[in-house]
Amino acid sequence: MAMSPKDRIKIQRQSMPERDADVRNADFKEVNIGFSLDLAQTESVRCLQCKDAKCTCGCPVGIPIPEFLERIADNDLKGAAEILLGANALPGITGRVCPQEEQCEQFCVRAKSKNGEPVAIGHLERFVADWARENMDIRQICAPATGRKVAVVGSGPAGLTCAGELAKCGHDVTIFEALHTVGGVLTYGIPEFRLPNKIIEAEVDRLRQMGVKIVCNVVVGRTFTVDELLTDEGFDAMFIANGAGLPVFMNIPGENLKGVYSANEYLTRTNLMRAYEFPEAETPIIKGDRIAVIGGGNVAMDSVRTAKRLGAKVATLVYRRSREEMPARKEEVHHAEQEGIEFQMLTAPLRILGDENRWVRGLECQRMELGEPDDSGRRRPVPIEGSKFVIDCDVVIEAIGTRANPLLTATTPDLKLNKWGYILVDETGATSKPGVYAGGDITRGSATVILAMGDGKRAAASIHAFLTANAECAVAR
Amino acid sequence: MFRILDARRLASDVKWFRIKAPLAARNRQPGQFVILRLEEGGERIPLTMAAADRESGTIELIVKAIGATTKHLCELEAGDDIADIMGPLGKPTEIHACEHAVLVGGGVGTAVIYPLAPALREAGCFVTAITGGRTHDLVVLEAELRSVCDDVCVTTDDGSYGFKGNVADRLEELLSNATKPVGVVYAAGPVPMMRAVCDRTRPHKIRTIVSLNPIMVDGTGMCGGCRITVGGQQVFACVDGPEFDGHEVDFDELADRLTAYRTQERTALERFEREHGHACASTRLTTA
Ligand SMILES: Cc1cc2nc3c(=O)[nH]c(=O)nc-3n(C[C@H](O)[C@H](O)[C@H](O)COP(=O)(O)OP(=O)(O)OC[C@H]3O[C@@H](n4cnc5c(N)ncnc54)[C@H](O)[C@@H]3O)c2cc1C
Ligand code: SF4
Ligand code: FES
Numbered sequence: 001m002a003m004s005p006k007d008r009i010k011i012q013r014q015s016m017p018e019r020d021a022d023v024r025n026a027d028f029k030e031v032n033i034g035f036s037l038d039l040a041q042t043e044s045v046r047c048l049q050c051k052d053a054k055c056t057c058g059c060p061v062g063i064p065i066p067e068f069l070e071r072i073a074d075n076d077l078k079g080a081a082e083i084l085l086g087a088n089a090l091p092g093i094t095g096r097v098c099p100q101e102e103q104c105e106q107f108c109v110r111a112k113s114k115n116g117e118p119v120a121i122g123h124l125e126r127f128v129a130d131w132a133r134e135n136m137d138i139r140q141i142c143a144p145a146t147g148r149k150v151a152v153v154g155s156g157p158a159g160l161t162c163a164g165e166l167a168k169c170g171h172d173v174t175i176f177e178a179l180h181t182v183g184g185v186l187t188y189g190i191p192e193f194r195l196p197n198k199i200i201e202a203e204v205d206r207l208r209q210m211g212v213k214i215v216c217n218v219v220v221g222r223t224f225t226v227d228e229l230l231t232d233e234g235f236d237a238m239f240i241a242n243g244a245g246l247p248v249f250m251n252i253p254g255e256n257l258k259g260v261y262s263a264n265e266y267l268t269r270t271n272l273m274r275a276y277e278f279p280e281a282e283t284p285i286i287k288g289d290r291i292a293v294i295g296g297g298n299v300a301m302d303s304v305r306t307a308k309r310l311g312a313k314v315a316t317l318v319y320r321r322s323r324e325e326m327p328a329r330k331e332e333v334h335h336a337e338q339e340g341i342e343f344q345m346l347t348a349p350l351r352i353l354g355d356e357n358r359w360v361r362g363l364e365c366q367r368m369e370l371g372e373p374d375d376s377g378r379r380r381p382v383p384i385e386g387s388k389f390v391i392d393c394d395v396v397i398e399a400i401g402t403r404a405n406p407l408l409t410a411t412t413p414d415l416k417l418n419k420w421g422y423i424l425v426d427e428t429g430a431t432s433k434p435g436v437y438a439g440g441d442i443t444r445g446s447a448t449v450i451l452a453m454g455d456g457k458r459a460a461a462s463i464h465a466f467l468t469a470n471a472e473c474a475v476a477r
Numbered sequence: 478m479f480r481i482l483d484a485r486r487l488a489s490d491v492k493w494f495r496i497k498a499p500l501a502a503r504n505r506q507p508g509q510f511v512i513l514r515l516e517e518g519g520e521r522i523p524l525t526m527a528a529a530d531r532e533s534g535t536i537e538l539i540v541k542a543i544g545a546t547t548k549h550l551c552e553l554e555a556g557d558d559i560a561d562i563m564g565p566l567g568k569p570t571e572i573h574a575c576e577h578a579v580l581v582g583g584g585v586g587t588a589v590i591y592p593l594a595p596a597l598r599e600a601g602c603f604v605t606a607i608t609g610g611r612t613h614d615l616v617v618l619e620a621e622l623r624s625v626c627d628d629v630c631v632t633t634d635d636g637s638y639g640f641k642g643n644v645a646d647r648l649e650e651l652l653s654n655a656t657k658p659v660g661v662v663y664a665a666g667p668v669p670m671m672r673a674v675c676d677r678t679r680p681h682k683i684r685t686i687v688s689l690n691p692i693m694v695d696g697t698g699m700c701g702g703c704r705i706t707v708g709g710q711q712v713f714a715c716v717d718g719p720e721f722d723g724h725e726v727d728f729d730e731l732a733d734r735l736t737a738y739r740t741q742e743r744t745a746l747e748r749f750e751r752e753h754g755h756a757c758a759s760t761r762l763t764t765a
Contacts, residue, residue, distance in 0.1 A: 178697050180514055180521070180561040188699075215500075217563035219697060222509075223500050245699035249711060256706065256730050258737040265700035273694070274518065279748045282520040282545060283694075284741030358733050405698050407716055 005048050009110075013117040014043040021338035025308045028192045028276065031335055032096070035127040044072035046110065047119045054107035055121060060454045063087040065104060065121055072124060081132035084125065089164050089457075090157065092133060092199045094450050095126030097190060099329045103450070133202050140210050143170035148467045151176060151235040153220045153408065156184020157449045158241035158440030160203060161456030162463075166239075167210040169464045174235075175207075176218040179272065184243055185441075186449070188272040189264070191302050193309070194332070221408035226415070226436065237435045237463045240423060241456065244441035245405040249398055250294065254352030259286050259360030263295070263303045263399035270306050288395030290314045292363045294349050295399030296326035301333065303397045304341050315341050316391060320348040320368050320381045344391065346370070346381060352396050362390040402446050420445065429459035430466075437463055478558040479513075482535060487617045488610075490542045491585055492551045493527075499534030501526070501564035507592040508570030508688065508720055511536065512696040514561040515553075520546045523693045523715070525589045525665075526565065536562075539588030539617070545745035552753065566696045567719045570596070573684060575660025578602040579651065580626070581644050581674050583666020584610055587618045589688045590665050594625040603627050603657050607647050613638035645673035652681055659683055664723060668732040675723040687723035689714050691731060692738070705731050 017033040018024075024031050035043065047069040055065045064083055071080035084091045098104075100122035105111065108118035132138055148171050152159045155177040163173045181187055183200045208214070220226065220242070229235045247262035249255050266285070269275040273283035291307040293300050296319035307315040317336070319326060322345050326333060337343070346368040353362040367387035370379035404421035416424045416432035422445055423438040425431055431438050439455025441447055483495040501511050510525045528537040542551040553559070570593055578597045580590035587608045597604050604625075609632035610616040616638060622629045631639030632647045640647050644666070652659060659681075664674040665688040678685040691703040691714045698716035705714055708725035712718065 178563065179695060180563070188695075217561050218500060219563060219566065222565055223504060223563075225504075228504075245697065246713075247699070247701040249701065249704075251711075255711070256704065256734065258734060262701040265694060265702045268694055268700050273521070277518075278741065279745050281518045282745055284738045284745070286737065407698055 003045055008045055008048055011042060011046045013046065013120055014039045014123075016120070016123050018335070021335075021340070024193065025305070025339040026311075028309055030196050031193050032126075034130055035123055040072055040124055040127045041075065043120050044069040044124055047073075048109060050109055054109065055104040055119070058104045058107035060103065060448075060450045061088050061457065063104075063125075068128065069119065069121075069124060072128065077128060077131050078136060080128045081136055084128050085132065085138070088125075088450075088453070089161055090203055090449075090453060091125050092129035092202070093157065093186060093195060094453070095122050095124075095129050096195050096199075097329075097448075098122055098450050099448065101330050133199070138206060140164070140168055140206065142168055142210055145172065146170040146468065148172065148236045149174070149234055150463060150467075151229045151233070151238045152241065153238065154178075154184060154241040154243055154440070154442075155182035155204075155214065156241055156243050156440060156452060157186060158452035158456040159184065159239065160207065161453040162239045162241065162439070162460045163212045163456075164207055164210065165457055165460030166463060167207065167212045169460075169468075171464070171467065172211070174213040174215060176220055176224070176229075177214065177216045178219045178242075180216050181272065182214060182216065184241075188268045189299070189302070191267065191271055191306055193305070194302065219407065221411040226408070226412040226433070230435065236467055238437065239429075239456070239459050239463060240408065240431070240436065240438040240442060241440040241452065242405060242408050242442050244402045244422070244444075244446050246403040247398070248401045248403055250349065250400055252349060252351050254354055254360070255398075257352055257354040257358050257360050259288065259395045260352060261286075261395065261397045263293070263299045263397055264402070266303055266397050267299075267306065270310070276310055285310065286395055287311055288393070290316075290393040291395045291397065292316045292318055292391050292393040293397045293399055294318045294363075295401075296321065296328060297399065297401075298328050298332060300397075300399035301328045301336055303399050305332075305336055305339060307395070307397070308339055308341060312395075314393075316344055316393070317341055318344045318347050318349060318363065318365060318391065320346065321378060322346055322370060325378045348381065348383065350388065353390065360394050360396055362392050363396055364388060364390050402441075404442060404445070428462040429455060430462060435466065478560065479562045481553055481555050481557045481559065484554050487539065488615050490551070491615075491617050492540050492542070494538045494540065494550075494553075495535050496538065496559065496562065497534055498536045498562045498564075501562055502529040502534050502536050503531050505529035505531075505536065505565040506569035507572075507596050508589075509565035509567050510696075510719060511538075511562050511564030512566060512693065513550075513559055513563070515546060515549055516560045519560065521561075521694055521696070522546050523566070523690070523696060523719075525688070525719075527588045527592055529565075536564075539585060541585035544742050545749040548746070548749060549753070563696065566715060568717070570663070570720055571686065572596050572600050573661040573686075574600040575602055577655060577657035577659045578604050579648065579659050579662045580604065580606040581648055581662060581664040581666070581670075582606065582608045582618075583644055583664075583670035584615060585617065586664070586666030586670070586688070587622070590663050591618055591622060591625070593663055594622070598625070598627070602660070605630065605651065607632065607644045607651070609633060609639075609644040609647070611635065643673070644670060645677050648674060649677045652677065652683070661686065663720075664688070668728055668735065671723060671726075672728040675726070675728075679724055685723040686720050687726060688720050689718055689726065689731060691734060705734075
């Protein structure tokens, strides 16, 4: 389908069809409907097929973006899917949760021109992944069994990716997961309205078909120590991807009142334990009429939109910087606005107020203004004198970040950590302990799904080399 | 799936279970707990392991039927399965070697202190256990305690058996009359009881270790729901505990946080009793 660049330039970015904001903010079904074939083809033709494709450099796993877009335009969806899956095992997930505006799409030349908008790479990635899941036999052919055993700790994106890559190379892989179900943050953190569980389940089914064993309810560090797995249980190598699970609290007065949650707890109760189906699902949650969520990242955005769906009349996001500094994905901010979330920007919480029975009744805040840039390069918020006010609310959710979970590392003294307690790795993903590799949030601090996946893939290659003294896996995708 | 191998009723609302759970059993030490989920859609609840055997891959749990989940669990029998059991969780009990160690268990809290006795005796302590309940029928594990302790005192609030009064009163008496000086007290049970124990040991400056039971979800330090205040610091009971220096614990806050879901718990219980009404009646008959 040869179309001149001039004609391509004329096509506007296609917008993602989404469910009506007033309907979707009362349920947990996915917000985005997905491109139709027509929309996908129109959008993919917008790609100028640059020789030196900058978008690909912006993708942490280097998906050959123009190539897969061209296949869509040519109506060769199978070809598109093969290219995509060759570089990224979980495109149905990344197409939905990657911060594309900071990655591939940021570098798209079409965004450089005046009023230009980048090609909707994420939406197209999702389109191809969904098509492949429904129409292709995505079973992977694995190399002959090598007889080498690898343990993967944690079933988040890093662990799942690493397990898949290693199984492909013929290794005998077992994933150990602490919770009763797999997926890590993809399951317990990111809500279904953004990432339906069926997408994670499909991936896990694929891993099982490849012979990956999954053992839930195992807390490495307690059930088995790392050393026990390597000695008693006979694993030849290990990949640690247990995430950055420990929630940080602000340390302001009133945090232990009833009605105060960490975002992790609030989201876990809702997503993992399905508290919105209470009492059919037995885990309760304090619903609240007026909810305040503190933070400006994806976690805060997911919490505040969840609160709305649980029936809050007013769901407010409280963030101490301005909208421009919010680290959340742009699309989520946009969706939150449509869904009726209130934004209190440049607002810093001072304390949580309680009633006589120690239930939350409000959040005392102070207005801020932006001063000089701080270490992170963002302008530092400074308090405005005499600007205290109270947000009436009955539930407060803190989504201000996480720390390294020390449970595993505390029982593995020979694993070197950095000063924040994250596991130190070299450029191959190797830790200070021979045969033990690590990746994802436990090495980076809270990062992204795609970076965790990239780490899983890199570590798998290193582990394969370590086990076979051979860098090339016998079967490429 | 985790198979129940044995089940026995210890009191009208307390039941003992032996369950096949080799992974939870293999590294279990006294003081540690599991989180279990009975079935798809069920809650995750923490329960202390009363014992575990690595060889046979089994753990023992003692459960008091209070809420919907524990009531449901107490209806299960040998041959039934539990969907998920995760553990061992929490830090093992710090075994404080001294001349005389006292274990204080209120109601089903006795199941928490009972496994400490052998370890303390091994460390050379003379071990006294004080256990109690509102009435004789609610006293559990007396025989088991007698088999592992040097001395056992039983209390009932109504005087229907043993010492009339509560375990804290009995402890006070012991502290003022003990021939062997008490070096450490371990307490587990309802919050008011643990607080009372700490109030009695504080003047004597006796190290008092309490096993706390806040609401938990994941049990791995991921949610912060189990946070409590100890010595003015926020800690997570599932990873930093569940045992803490009782003289430093903010019991008021703990007691209050435990009531956060009271309304929902009532709803869940009503629903459970509606759906399991028949089963409930039959257990009542068998235990009568
Ligand atoms: C609410 C929320 C929204 C997010 N939104 C986005 C987004 O839109 N886009 C994006 O790119 N990123 C997002 N992130 C960040 C992203 O999810 C993480 O960076 C990513 O999941 C990290 O992957 P991981 O594999 O390292 O760890 P995790 O996903 O954290 O998985 C770790 C797994 O290990 C298990 N585990 C922990 N300890 C043990 C142990 N001792 N033994 C056995 N298992 C253990 C845990 O239960 C968990 O299942 C979000 C995070 C949250 C919390
Ligand atoms: S994986 Fe993420 S960065 Fe890479 S092409 Fe897809 S959306 Fe863009
Ligand atoms: S139960 Fe979630 S952190 Fe302790």
